[in-house]
Amino acid sequence: MSNIINKIFVSPKLMLGYFGVMIFMAGEGLELNWLPEYLQHNGMTEQQTGLIYTVYGLMVAISSWFSGVLAEIYGVRRVMFIGLILFYIGSFFFLVFGMPSHNLYWIIPTYAIRGLAYPLFAYGFLVWVAYEAPAEKLGSAVGIFWFMYSGGVAVIGTKYSDIMLNYYHIEHIHVLWTALIFVTLGAVIALALSKDGANSSTKSEKASFSYLLNGLTILVKKPKVTMGGIVRMINTSAAYGFPVFIPALLIAKHYDSSVWLSVVFWLWMVNVAFNLIWGVIGDKLGWRNVVMWFGCVGCAITTFLFYYAIEMQASVLTLTLIASVYGCFLAAFVPLSAIMPMLAPKDKGAAMSILNFGAGMSYFFGYFIVTLFISSVGSAGVIYIYTGLYLIAAFLMIFVNVKQQQNDSIEHEVEMAVKEAL
Template sequence: MVENFINKIFISPKLMLGYAGVMVFMMGEGLEQGWLSPYLIKNGLTIQDAALLFSIYGLMAAIASWFSGVLAEVFGARPVMLVGLSLFLVGSALFLSIGLPTNNLSMMLPTYALRGLGYPLFAYGFLVWVAYEAPTERLGSAVGMFWFVYSGGLSVLGVLYSSIALPFLGEIATLWSALVFVALGAVIALYLNRGGKKTDQEEKKASFSYLFKGITIAFEYPKVGLGGIVRTINTSAAYGFVVFMPTVMMNIGYSRTDWLHMYATLWFVNIVFNLLFGIISDKVGWRNIVMWFGCVGCAITTVLFYYVPQYFPQSHIPALIASGAYGACLAAFVPLSAIMPSLAPDNKGAAMSILNLGAGLSTFVGPAIVGIFIASLGATGVIWIYTGMYLFAAVLMIFITVPATLQRSPSFGQSSVMPTSGRNTEMLRG
């Protein structure tokens, strides 16, 4: 009975351990998300300096994300995750012992950047393993579970832990405590490949030449490239918010704790809808969920997230509702993780590298937009740039159609996978 429950919810016992480990690992990664920017600004950096720091971090994450898929396919998930763990631990130690105490941007940038190389290799390496392990007909649910644990650790548990730990430990000690969660998560997750062997497909592609697939796949399969752009837009605003929204909220009367509660609400709702949209998309179609609930929904709720707290400064409930609505729509991009490998079934790892590149680039693009436009356009202008990006993503989704073998009916435009399809089912080229 227990085994049946595990297989029903987590696909397999190995994936269950991986999911649990990723959640704990990302809890350590996400400790500083809601408060590091205002802390740095309070200690002498400008908002542009903070945006630059987060942008460089995001650029390094984008590079690691790009190659995480093909590296995991060539060498296996476990070695890639181990490398990610090592980079994160070393980068964190250098940032906290050398970079942050100096409050010198030239010292903070390289050490924080090294830290940014770590988590994509760990988390997205595991995501590629999910793409191969999960049956195709349950791929939407499987990736929904991944984003559930990813966001749950990164932006809910980590943020809530910070809100509790900061008054007692202070900023620096709270950041050091992140290493405990990262190490614990790695111990749990790295059991997923214990004693495992590479698949035939991995053995066939185990060469450095295959690494270039992480670049050329976007040109061989143009829809994969478009999907990477949509994924970049997906969380750009969310990563940009942490740079300037805490300051905006505090300027209109909210405390740091109030902001952390808003941010935690956003991601708590997000992880619930990660599961829901993953399951629903397997039934009614992947593309329409992304297009309407993700792209259009985020365009609307981005505006609400910014304006509602300003119109109700004395009541936190409307602000929490607006942040939760944005988090729910953000989750509707989850089916992209099922769409991308379906567009290149013979090169799933390379296709996932483009998806992961988009995820990494979003951590660069979001803060970069703040750094470039906050001085000239202000916070309001930045919000409307993010809104326009979401609407542009909706237009791109019109052209990202999945193979005909995955379509249920014309009424949905695109649908769940046929139950008879297997793990490595041949699909039409996207």
């Protein structure tokens, strides 16, 4: 059993952490697909809802950057625990004062606190993965992380909400209260059951302020790290921007209003599966090759095709297939999480902070592009911008090269497995 765990999850400690993150993110993602509609149904405008999520996205980006640096200074477990406490605080005030009042001045700050919470917990754990996993298995290790992360947010949390709201008809606010159960259980699994796993003082000898500044100065000292952060920001920007204008475009092209939810479900289902697969493929084919050709170029092509399939009023099956392929290529950015710490082996936390900041900014950036350009260039123009950004990311990846340690050959691995069995 120990050999199986080590082969799949690198170590038993990381295995518990992975499952803890998945359950935590299931609680974090409960309201992902229904909160904006709920707020608008209760008197808020689209602009007000957009403002809420813009501020939320900024908080996610800020917290994402701090997660890696703080993990280096204070240790992974402390940072993850702080994320848990912030989630409790934000949830309490959001659910007690924000949602019941439908008051923008209560909702924005309280929901923003929730935005600070999950990056500290999830991305803090990603720093732990960067230190714990052997270099030759790092691509697979980060692939498992994104598989668990996305599975929690896009699958478990979303499906749980759907069942509670539409089958058991539980009130929305009560469903959100149950998120505390998920995050508590996830924290217990990730922190309490693996208490000796997450290094409690990774870089305790470093001065806090100077190392915090290192999270910024590394952008100048390591230009490749900067490029990697930009690529990560581009990664999911289109995926986050699509829900802002694609549903309306589908209705304008005479598709049923339920088509978008069906299409986006399969997009993320395929993405979740390939988050794991591309990590393994990256260890074999090369991390940069996978990100550049499959991630950047693949997403550029499928983003373009997806839009014009809608314009040509293709069948729902065709739209679903193209969106699923886009979800597959979207996951091909996973090896970037293995590349970044290798670009700065002595400052992995700072490098991961830039990666995490890019991940957080991706949410804000994707929404901001639509808000800024949709009225002037229309849906087609926004698609061209997203497509162009993916091609820019492919160009940047030419320079983000890193010496990658290779796994043993397949023949050698089979030979060793036979010897272990005998």
